[in-house]
Amino acid sequence: MLTQPRAFGLGALALLALCAASVLTGAGRVAPDQVIAYVLGARGDGHLRMVVETVRLPRTLAALAVGAALGVSGMLLQAVTRNPLAETGLLGVNAGAALGVVTGIVTAGAQTGGAYLTWALGGALLTTGIVLLIGARMSPLKLVLAGAALSATLAGITTAVLVADPVTFDQYRLWILGSLAGIPMERVLSIAPAIAAGLLMAAFAARPLAALALGDDLAVALGHRPGRTRAWVTLTVTLLSAAAVAVAGPIGFLGLLAGHVSRTARGIGPRIVLSGLAGAVVLLAADVLARLIMRPYEAPVSLLIAVLGAPVLIAVARSHAITAHAVTSHAITAHAVTARAVTAHAVASHAITSGTGGPILRRIRTRARPRRTILLRAGPCSVLVPVRPALAAALLAALLAAAVTIAITAGQSGMTAGQALQALFGTGEGGHVLLLREIRLPRIVAGAVAGAALGLSGCLTQTLAGNRLATPDLLGINQGAVIAIMLAGALSASGTLFAHWWIGPAGALAAAVAVFAVSGGIGSQGHRFIVTGLALTTLAGALTQSLLAWRGLSSATAVHAWSVGSLTGRGYPVALPVAAGLAVLLPAALVLGRRLAVLRFDEDVSAGLGAAPRPTRLLALALAVVLAGLAVGVAGPVAFVALAAPVIAARLAGPARLPLLGAPLTGAALVVIADTVGRVAADGAEIPAGVVTSILGGPFLLWTLLSDRRS
Numbered sequence: 001m002l003t004q005p006r007a008f009g010l011g012a013l014a015l016l017a018l019c020a021a022s023v024l025t026g027a028g029r030v031a032p033d034q035v036i037a038y039v040l041g042a043r044g045d046g047h048l049r050m051v052v053e054t055v056r057l058p059r060t061l062a063a064l065a066v067g068a069a070l071g072v073s074g075m076l077l078q079a080v081t082r083n084p085l086a087e088t089g090l091l092g093v094n095a096g097a098a099l100g101v102v103t104g105i106v107t108a109g110a111q112t113g114g115a116y117l118t119w120a121l122g123g124a125l126l127t128t129g130i131v132l133l134i135g136a137r138m139s140p141l142k143l144v145l146a147g148a149a150l151s152a153t154l155a156g157i158t159t160a161v162l163v164a165d166p167v168t169f170d171q172y173r174l175w176i177l178g179s180l181a182g183i184p185m186e187r188v189l190s191i192a193p194a195i196a197a198g199l200l201m202a203a204f205a206a207r208p209l210a211a212l213a214l215g216d217d218l219a220v221a222l223g224h225r226p227g228r229t230r231a232w233v234t235l236t237v238t239l240l241s242a243a244a245v246a247v248a249g250p251i252g253f254l255g256l257l258a259g260h261v262s263r264t265a266r267g268i269g270p271r272i273v274l275s276g277l278a279g280a281v282v283l284l285a286a287d288v289l290a291r292l293i294m295r296p297y298e299a300p301v302s303l304l305i306a307v308l309g310a311p312v313l314i315a316v317a318r319s320h321a322i323t324a325h326a327v328t329s330h331a332i333t334a335h336a337v338t339a340r341a342v343t344a345h346a347v348a349s350h351a352i353t354s355g356t357g358g359p360i361l362r363r364i365r366t367r368a369r370p371r372r373t374i375l376l377r378a379g380p381c382s383v384l385v386p387v388r389p390a391l392a393a394a395l396l397a398a399l400l401a402a403a404v405t406i407a408i409t410a411g412q413s414g415m416t417a418g419q420a421l422q423a424l425f426g427t428g429e430g431g432h433v434l435l436l437r438e439i440r441l442p443r444i445v446a447g448a449v450a451g452a453a454l455g456l457s458g459c460l461t462q463t464l465a466g467n468r469l470a471t472p473d474l475l476g477i478n479q480g481a482v483i484a485i486m487l488a489g490a491l492s493a494s495g496t497l498f499a500h501w502w503i504g505p506a507g508a509l510a511a512a513v514a515v516f517a518v519s520g521g522i523g524s525q526g527h528r529f530i531v532t533g534l535a536l537t538t539l540a541g542a543l544t545q546s547l548l549a550w551r552g553l554s555s556a557t558a559v560h561a562w563s564v565g566s567l568t569g570r571g572y573p574v575a576l577p578v579a580a581g582l583a584v585l586l587p588a589a590l591v592l593g594r595r596l597a598v599l600r601f602d603e604d605v606s607a608g609l610g611a612a613p614r615p616t617r618l619l620a621l622a623l624a625v626v627l628a629g630l631a632v633g634v635a636g637p638v639a640f641v642a643l644a645a646p647v648i649a650a651r652l653a654g655p656a657r658l659p660l661l662g663a664p665l666t667g668a669a670l671v672v673i674a675d676t677v678g679r680v681a682a683d684g685a686e687i688p689a690g691v692v693t694s695i696l697g698g699p700f701l702l703w704t705l706l707s708d709r710r711s
Contacts, residue, residue, distance in 0.1 A: 004265050011277040015064075018284040022060040025291055026051065058185040063284040065188065066180075066244045067254065069195045071279020072202050072272055073240040074255015075262050079209050079271075080233045081132070084316050085144045085531075087259065088241040089252025090538075092150030096127025097245035099158045101175075105168050106161055113187035116246035117194055124242040127154065128234050134702070142705050144317075145469055148534055149705070152639055153698025156691045159564055163685050169560070178251035178302035180287050191243045198240035199276065205233055206269040213268070251302050252538060253309020257282055260312055282308070299546075306542040310535040314518060317531035389662070392652035396665035400448070403672040407444045408436065410680050438571075446570035447675045447689065448668040449579045450635035451645070453627040455667020456582075456589060458642025459649070459659055460624035463596050464617055465529055468704060471642040472508070472628035475533030479540035480511020481632035482563055486547050489559075501574050501633025508629030511536065512621065565638035565690015567675050578630045586664065589623055593660045596620060638674070638690040640697025641667050647704065 023039070024032040030051050038044040038052055070088065077086040077093075088094050100123025104110035110119055127150060134146055162169045208229040211219040216226045244251070262275035286304040293299055373384045408424060409417040415432055422428035423436040458471045472478045484507020488500040519532035544563055561568060598611040607613055628642070649662030659666075671689060674696075678687035 004270060007264050007274060008270075008277070011274065011281055014281050015277065015284070018281060018288060019060055019064070021288050022063065022284055023052070023056050025288060026056055054185070055182075058183055058188050059180050059287065060284070061185075062180050062183045062188050062247050063287050064280045065192060065195045066248045066251070067258075067280035067283030068276035069198060069240040069244040069279070070251060070254040070283070071258030071262075071275040071277070072199060073237045073244075074257075074279070075259040075271055075275035076202060076205065076209070076233050076237050077131075077255065078259045079213065079268065080230055081143065082213075083143055084259070084263075085256070085313065087253065087256035088237065089250065089254070090144055090151075090256065090313070091127075091131045091147030092154060093124050093127045093131065093237065093241045094245055094250035094252060095151040095154040095158075096123040096125075097121075097242045098250045099123045099154045099161075100242075101245065102158050102161055102168065106165055113190035113246060116187075117191055117243055120242035120246045121238065123154075124245070125234075125238045128238045128241075132230060132234055134706070144531065144534065145474070146702055146705050148474065149698040149701035152694045152701075156564075156639075156694030156698070159560075159691045160682075160687050160695070163682065163687055163691075175249040178249040178300070178305075179298070180248050180283075180301060181298060183247060187247060191247050194239055194243040198236055198243065201232065201236040201239070202272050203269070205229065205236060206267075206272060209233070210268040249302075251283070251305060252542070253305050253313070254279055254283060256316075257305070257309055257312055260316065300542065303539075303542040303546050306539045310539045313535040313538075314532050317535075318519075386657060389653040389657050389659070392649065392654075392659075393661050393665065395652065396649065396662050396669065400665055400669040400672070403669045403676070404444055404448070407447075407672050407676040408440065410676050411440065412680060412683070442571040442575060443567050443675070444672060445572065445579070446575035446634050447567050447671040449575050449582060450567075450631040450638065451641055451667035451669070451671030452586075452664035453578065453582055453631035453634075453667070454638060454641040454671070455645030455649070455663040455665070456586060456660065457624040457627035457631065458667070459646040459663035460589065460596070460620045460627075461642070462646050463599065463658060464620055464624070467530065468647055469643070469701075470530055471640075472624065473637070473639055473642055474530055474537065476511045476515050476536035476540060477508045477533070477625055477628045478632050478637035479537050479544070480514075481505070481508040481629045482544060482637055483507055483540050484510070485633060486544065486559070486563070490547065501578065501630070504631075504633030505626045505629030508625045508632065509622075511540075512625045516621075561688050562636040564688050565636040565693065566688035567635050567671075568686065568688070570634060574634055578634050581630050582627070582664075585623055585627055586660075589620075589660050592616065592620060592623070593658050596660075597658055635671065636688075636690055638671055639694045640700060641670050641674075641693055643704070644697060644700050645670060 024035050030048060034044065034048055035052055035056075038048055044052075073093075074087045077088065077091065078084055097120035100119040100121070101110070101116050103123070104115060104119030108115070108119075110116055130150065131143075131147065134143070208219070208224045211222045211224045212226055212229050214222075219226050219229070258275040258279035261278040262271040265271045265274045282305065283301070286301050286308075290299040290301050290304055372387045374387060374390075376383050376385055409415075409420040411420075413435060415423070415435070419428050419432055420436060423432035424441070426433055426437070428436075454472070457477075461470045461472060461475065461477075462468050464470065481504040484503050485500050488503045492500065515529065515533045515536055518536075519529045547559075595611045595616045599613060599616060631638070645667035646659055646663040649659030649666045653659045653662050670693065674692040675689040678689050678692050681687055681692075
């Protein structure tokens with residue numbers, strides 16, 4: 001068994017060995033014996049002095065400082081929120097600090113370590129305050145999902161800031177990887193006092209945190225003030241995470257790993273020391289490995305840590321305590337719903353089979369048509385049309401028509417609405433006709449098709465998991481399609497990624513299979529499924545950023561816009577095949593709708609009503625995956641449309657029926673509106689539609705988490 005002294009001893013030995021390895025290894029042709037001789041006092045030439053003093057030594061010190069800072073901040077967050085999933089990367093603190101740094105670079109020309117720290121501190125402080133404010137009202141899994149919403153919104157704002165500044169984007173795409181390469185000693189020394197102050201503040205927080213772990217009432221009885229303790233920890237976490245981001249960029253999962261390792265220690269004080277030691281060891285080991293596995297190039301450090309951290313996140317999320325916490329809040333409601341369904345089914349069966357059920361059976365026969373429906377007849381055929389869903393679908397269709405009309409007439413070309421309408425019918429000026437018919441109209445069609453596919457896909461996945469948060473965005477399905485298309489583009493001679501839209505469903509299917517296999521199924525209320533997808537989404541996001549860093553600036557700029565969701569350059573050759581696929585898949589989903597509605601009950605009731613739960617789920621999951629892959633192939637991973645479209649459509653149509661028609665209409669309208677806003681919001685620049693939906697979708701997800709018990 002790994003005792004506490006043995007853990008500290010092994011950690012210290014590993015840290016010393018990794019420090020030596022970091023100084024001795026690198027991409028250059030400097031032999032380790034030359035470095036050892038130089039460190040021991042021997043004279044060296046200018047090249048050797050530069051390699052040791054300017055490159056490797058600052059890099060090693062930066063890894064020690066950043067690793068300790070992120071490790072301790074992650075452990076403190078876990079302690080103050082009483083959430084083993086809390087971590088600065090997962091909760092959006094790193095994203096807030098990154099937004100602060102990018103804002104400082106763009107608006108104030110920040111270049112020094114001190115300037116980075118100042119701007120990162122402001123962004124991290126704001127995000128940490130929001131996390132702690134909402135954390136008290138959420139379960140551990142919900143808090144992680146709220147952090148994902150914050151991260152998406154902050155990342156969207158960051159992308160919007162970078163759209164009009166290619167020079168800053170060139171710096172950002174390398175810095176966002178969390179790399180330790182090329183960090184000057186000046187930056188390390190300028191940040192070191194802030195990290196030292198943060199670690200000292202963490203030490204002073206040990207006793208109050210230990211009392212807070214017993215509960216607020218006992219902490220007060222022991223002479224501590226819980227509010228003051230949380231404020232102190234907030235400042236500490238903010239200072240440490242901001243300093244780490246200012247040095248090396250945002251590095252996710254490190255705090256989660258260090259906090260998980262520190263649980264082997266007893267007491268808050270030893271846990272703080274062990275978490276700092278573990279963070280430094282993990283980051284230094286990842287940095288050394290990054291220099292060795294792709295020599296003479298380097299692998300991104302954040303990608304290697306994500307490979308380690310994603311399984312830990314899944315393992316912690318699947319632990320008995322977390323799963324029980326997630327399931328307990330829904331157990332009574334689910335039992336009541338199931339009991340009502342079973343009772344209704346039993347009464348109906350008794351009415352049909354028993355002799356005493358005659359009056360009940362007669363009442364069922366005499367009221368054959370449900371209330372609030374309209375019976376339409378055409379010869380021998382008839383159909384029942386529910387009034388509220390039909391009105392909702394008509395309203396959403398009108399909204400889509402209005403969005404398309406505005407998209408046709410809006411833009412930065414100086415064309416008036418009247419000229420745009422004339423060009424639409426081919427009676428305007430030649431330039432206007434060309435702009436509208438060959439550029440703007442195909443783009444609108446592509447956006448509507450992609451939005452409809454995302455809306456329907458989200459409706460299917462939410463129904464399968466019984467959870468409104470189970471969408472292709474959070475399950476990693478969209479990112480699987482992104483990785484597949486980017487890899488196909490990297491291996492192909494085609495100049496654009498649009499030519500590889502067809503491989504999107506294959507990547508989405510591979511991601512869905514991976515999430516399903518790793519999570520062990522959808523699980524109760526879909527929580528295990530969602531957290532597994534979130535882990536794989538984060539891992540795929542790190543891989544996407546790595547692929548962008550290895551491209552040239554012009555290519556990376558175009559690919560980055562598509563990787564966050566953009567309709568720039570889309571035309572009929574991409575939109576029409578996907579529209580044909582949607583024309584086939586939408587009727588299939590409508591046919592499947594009756595069985596999907598029955599799946600709201602448990603397995604026994606669904607099987608008793610003839611729904612065949614397992615084949616129905618597999619077929620619906622296949623439809624959702626293919627739809628998401630097609631949408632990503634057209635527009636990239638436009639965030640939060642698959643979440644918002646079914647929720648909005650269900651609010652309009654009512655809870656009795658699945659919005660299989662309203663969700664695609666809503667999704668199409670949302671994407672068209674987001675693309676129009678992105679085209680006209682910034683003068684002289686274009687904001688991708690996915691950035692607009694990320695900025696607006698994050699608050700929508702937070703609202704869903706805070707207001708909807710089913711999430």
